[in-house]
Amino acid sequence: MLNSFIFIALPYAALALVLLVTPYRFLSNRLTWSAYSTQFLERNILYWGINPWHYGILPILLAHVVGFAFPGVFKRFLGNPQTLLGVESVLLGLGIFAVLGVLLLLLRRVNSGMLKRVTFSSDWLILYLLLFQAGTGIYIGYFMRWGSQWYLHTAVPYLWSIVSFQPQIEYVADLPLVFKLHAACAFLIVAVLPFTKLVHMLYLPVDFLKDPPLLYRWRSK
Amino acid sequence: MDVRAQIVMVFNLDKCIGCHTCSISCKNIWTDRQGAEYMWWNNVETKPGVGYPRQWEDQERFKGGWVVDGKKLKLKAMGKGPTLASMFFQPNMPKIEDYYEPFDFDYGNLAGAKESKDQPVAEAFSQISGKKIEEIQGGPNWDDDLSGSQVYAAKDLNLKDKKVIESYDSMFMQYLPRICNHCLNPACVASCPSRALYKRGEDGIVLVDQEVCKGWRFCTSACPYKKVYYNWNTGKAEKCIFCYPRVETGQCNACAHSCVGRIRYVGVLLYDADAVEAAALKGDAELVEAHRDVILDPRDPEVCRMARENGISDQWLDAAVASPVYALVKEFRVALPLHPEFRTLPMAYYIPSLSPVLSTWGDTHKLLEHGMIPALETLRVPIGYLASLLSGGNEGVIEEALKKLIALRVQMRAENLRLPADPALLKEAGLDEAAAKRLYRLFTVAGYNERNVIPPQQREEQDPERRKQEAGFGILKKTRGGAK
Numbered sequence: 115m116l117n118s119f120i121f122i123a124l125p126y127a128a129l130a131l132v133l134l135v136t137p138y139r140f141l142s143n144r145l146t147w148s149a150y151s152t153q154f155l156e157r158n159i160l161y162w163g164i165n166p167w168h169y170g171i172l173p174i175l176l177a178h179v180v181g182f183a184f185p186g187v188f189k190r191f192l193g194n195p196q197t198l199l200g201v202e203s204v205l206l207g208l209g210i211f212a213v214l215g216v217l218l219l220l221l222r223r224v225n226s227g228m229l230k231r232v233t234f235s236s237d238w239l240i241l242y243l244l245l246f247q248a249g250t251g252i253y254i255g256y257f258m259r260w261g262s263q264w265y266l267h268t269a270v271p272y273l274w275s276i277v278s279f280q281p282q283i284e285y286v287a288d289l290p291l292v293f294k295l296h297a298a299c300a301f302l303i304v305a306v307l308p309f310t311k312l313v314h315m316l317y318l319p320v321d322f323l324k325d326p327p328l329l330y331r332w333r334s335k
Numbered sequence: 336m337d338v339r340a341q342i343v344m345v346f347n348l349d350k351c352i353g354c355h356t357c358s359i360s361c362k363n364i365w366t367d368r369q370g371a372e373y374m375w376w377n378n379v380e381t382k383p384g385v386g387y388p389r390q391w392e393d394q395e396r397f398k399g400g401w402v403v404d405g406k407k408l409k410l411k412a413m414g415k416g417p418t419l420a421s422m423f424f425q426p427n428m429p430k431i432e433d434y435y436e437p438f439d440f441d442y443g444n445l446a447g448a449k450e451s452k453d454q455p456v457a458e459a460f461s462q463i464s465g466k467k468i469e470e471i472q473g474g475p476n477w478d479d480d481l482s483g484s485q486v487y488a489a490k491d492l493n494l495k496d497k498k499v500i501e502s503y504d505s506m507f508m509q510y511l512p513r514i515c516n517h518c519l520n521p522a523c524v525a526s527c528p529s530r531a532l533y534k535r536g537e538d539g540i541v542l543v544d545q546e547v548c549k550g551w552r553f554c555t556s557a558c559p560y561k562k563v564y565y566n567w568n569t570g571k572a573e574k575c576i577f578c579y580p581r582v583e584t585g586q587c588n589a590c591a592h593s594c595v596g597r598i599r600y601v602g603v604l605l606y607d608a609d610a611v612e613a614a615a616l617k618g619d620a621e622l623v624e625a626h627r628d629v630i631l632d633p634r635d636p637e638v639c640r641m642a643r644e645n646g647i648s649d650q651w652l653d654a655a656v657a658s659p660v661y662a663l664v665k666e667f668r669v670a671l672p673l674h675p676e677f678r679t680l681p682m683a684y685y686i687p688s689l690s691p692v693l694s695t696w697g698d699t700h701k702l703l704e705h706g707m708i709p710a711l712e713t714l715r716v717p718i719g720y721l722a723s724l725l726s727g728g729n730e731g732v733i734e735e736a737l738k739k740l741i742a743l744r745v746q747m748r749a750e751n752l753r754l755p756a757d758p759a760l761l762k763e764a765g766l767d768e769a770a771a772k773r774l775y776r777l778f779t780v781a782g783y784n785e786r787n788v789i790p791p792q793q794r795e796e797q798d799p800e801r802r803k804q805e806a807g808f809g810i811l812k813k814t815r816g817g818a819k
Contacts, residue, residue: 144546144547145545145546145569145571147546147549148548148549148550148569148570148571149422149549149550149551149570150550150570151425151550151551151552151565151570152567153424153425153428153430153552154428154430154431154552154565154567155430155431155463155567157424157428157430160424161424164423164424165423165424167423168423169423227461227463227464227466228431228436228461228463228464230464231463231464231465231567232567232568311570314549314550317529317549319419319422319528319529319530319551321530322415322418322527322528322529322530323415323419325530327410327524327525328520328521328524328525328534329524329530329532329533329534330533330534330535330536331533331534331535331536332535332536332537333535333536333537333794
């Protein structure tokens with residue numbers, strides 16, 4: 115029951131929400147599409163929170179996504195025990211970095227006069243979700259060796275079964291509870307993404323890299 | 336040559352009385368909103384002073400504007416790679432303390448307070464946190480009229496000799512009203528990773544597309560004039576819009592319209608978009624002249640032909656000929672760009688202030704001997720100070736403008752008193768009698784339509800078929816802004 119909820123109901127609900135609500139928000143109200151930075155009001159703690167968080171979590175997220183996209187390559191790459199140890203150590207370090215960062219981001223919003231004004235329930239929700247997600251991730255990384263290896267044999271085929279609409283939860287059904295919570299939280303984050311300021315991560319400024327510095331707009335051209 | 340038109344403002348600093356009416360009319364129309372309380376798209380500073388936000392001229396701190404790197408221009412702050420790496424935390428962004436914590440007063444308490452022995456007071460509270468503020472720490476014109484000059488004016492980067500403001504004998508002050516300069520080479524536009532900021536081709540107004548802005552905040556520090564503000568409520572950047580809804584329909588900007596001293600002039604300038612980068616690459620001292628060269632003569636038939644090719648209408652070309660801005664900037668060469676050394680080619684110009692003419696009490700008699708024409712070095716506002724503000728340190732540019740203003744004064748004084756005027760003085764300053772008459776008229780009695788020559792946009796004539804489809808119930812179906 116719990117398995118079907120976490121591994122079938124949640125991912126499809128999350129997919130439906132992110133695929134339907136995101137374009138709706140983009141087309142109907144782009145005025146709310148912002149990273150909602152609070153650096154203007156408080157920057158000292160932010161510096162120590164936001165940088166560790168982003169620089170920690172982005173490589174880890176990337177590792178998850180690339181592992182999902184090219185499992186074969188990664189199976190060969192991680193076949194060497196030294197490489198495996200190296201990758202796991204680096205990712206664990208980045209994970210600890212990220213957890214400390216998000217913890218600071220959460221604490222800085224507690225009892226802060228000016229920040230209170232720009233903190234909404236959605237901010238608390240995603241901060242708690244991200245803290246939980248990063249925390250369980252570290253737990254799995256440390257106590258359930260070697261995550262980057264078995265991820266490719268369990269979660270990745272399961273995720274492929276989800277996106278091909280033939281859910282095969284037996285790949286992950288027997289894994290420990292903490293993994294299930296990690297997966298559930300991941301789906302929750304995807305589900306709430308279009309409703310929160312997390313939408314800023316869907317925007318990658320690549321045009322900017324090739325554009326000339328000055329931008330003109332003409333009404334008539 | 337790529338001829339484009341821009342609506343430009345000129346400020347006559349001699350006439351600014353620092354009444355802040357411009358700031359108030361701007362605030363009432365555009366920034367009287369949550370998240371925008373601290374924004375002063377138009378503000379008036381006392382110079383010498385730190386300005387608003389505090390020490391905005393200090394580019395070592397805020398890293399605004401451009402620098403020349405070999406033979407190329409680059410943003411002072413960072414290139415594109417570091418920009419991507421700094422998206423989470425923007426190291427140069429001014430913080431709210433650099434402006435001030437916006438406040439209001441609890442007027443309700445005056446009527447609603449419980450009966451007591453003491454008079455109820457309206458206490459200050461923060462417009463962000465809502466909490467009571469015991470002691471207000473700052474405001475948009477905190478050092479107005481040199482108040483606290485040892486703390487504030489002494490930190491003015493343009494003031495080389497701090498002793499000037501320590502003695503009543505040598506102290507001086509002037510006002511500096513500032514809006515967004517709507518630069519030809521805007522650093523804010525170049526710094527935006529979302530490409531939300533853009534310059535309008537038709538009238539040169541620089542705007543932030545609120546639908547595209549993602550709040551990465553690079554513009555707030557890239558603008559060396561600190562005229563792009565971060566709205567803490569919407570999470571997006573905002574800036575002076577040059578009152579485009581008014582200007583498009585031929586009305587004057589709110590700040591210029593409400594100006595009590597009538598110090599502002601609004602008109603069209605034609606410029607060569609192809610020459611902008613080369614001009615910005617010049618050395619500090621040559622920047623003003625290079626900037627003037629970018630501005631084109633609307634009476635030149637070749638310029639007019641190229642302008643028409645670019646879709647500039649005859650009405651706009653006529654306005655460019657009648658433009659008081661063109662006269663002051665290019666013909667009479669008295670209006671100068673603010674801090675040209677930031678290399679954004681700012682398109683708001685300032686006529687340097689002349690008064691007070693007398694230097695010290697003792698010098699008065701000497702001046703009388705010289706027939707009321709003070710030597711430039713005896714002016715109370717040091718030329719070096721004005722040069723630091725308005726010409727990238729080139730004192731010759733300031734002297735040229737001041738000479739004209741002084742010669743004009745002497746000429747008009749002679750006319751008023753029916754004394755014989757010395758034509759050599761005008762000639763030496765580069766003016767003749769007709770020019771002096773025109774300049775005098777612009778500075779004094781010129782009415783609204785002489786000071787502000789603003790051609791409307793004539794949107795109805797641009798693609799009438801398309802426009803007709805768009806109009807109707809106020810529903811705009813296409814994306815705003817059009818093609819890049």
